[in-house]
Amino acid sequence: MVISEEFINDALDRIKPGEVIITYTNDQSSVDIDDLVSIKININDNEYSVLRLIAVAKAHNDPVLMSKWVITDELANRKYSRVGSLALLSRIIDYVLIESGYDTYVSRSFNSQELRHTLINGPQDLKLRALEALGLDVPFSFKMANRFDEIDDVVKGLSGEFISRYLDLRSYLLNNTSLEYLLNYLDLLFRNA
Structure with a gap:
């Protein structure tokens, strides 16, 4: 199953991870945390893995959750x-x-x-x-x-x-x-x- 951009956009709207940079790739998925959270999404990953990456960004960007x-x-x-x-x-x-x-x-x-x-x-x-x-x-x-x-x-x-x-x-x-x-x-x- 290929992850659609529509699925990603819906997840971003619902999870609201804060300011993030999304990169689509056929390589590995990852979250890089510097001053700005960068999420590399493998379009061939399963949906749950992608949702977790976006939730990690929220957990990092939200001061209450991060604390x-x-x-x-x-x-x-x-x-x-x-x-x-x-x-x-x-x-x-x-x-x-x-x-x-x-x-x-x-x-x-x-x-x-x-x-x-x-x-x-x-x-x-x-x-x-x-x-x-x-x-x-x-x-x-x-x-x-x-x-x-x-x-x-x-x-x-x-x-x-x-x-x-x-x-x-x-x-x-x-x-x-x-x-x-x-x-x-x-x-x-x-x-x-």
Whole structure:
């Protein structure tokens, strides 16, 4: 399927990524962030990938969204800051797409088995496991957008201290979505881990 210019223009109108430069190519897709965000769109990519690129531009150009995931100077040397930033950015990208009316694309991208596997068999480092789970937690993005949250289906039949703490982390992040709060709360939740 070839991505049409009409599809791109509709996405730009709906997502409103701010000032961006769009380049069409048959090469790789990418987002370059300097003073101005440049999006290189491979016209042979799938639509969801293109939508994510445009949502990345919005997450970078919107000061409110950027403040939630960006690594500040104070956080640059903290352990897990890069992993936490990427996890939050993934959730924010999907949130932007949901808010822009692309929720069916986001729903189809969700792999509940992968999230469940990470919750059960993720890294032994519990903070890292929680961050990896957050990066996969598409239902969290729906919850951010005040939509149906499928996490109950994912954790059905699961129990244990880690699951309980992860669900606590999700609840906390809904009202305190920022990298600094995420890292601080991880330290609090898993201080003995």
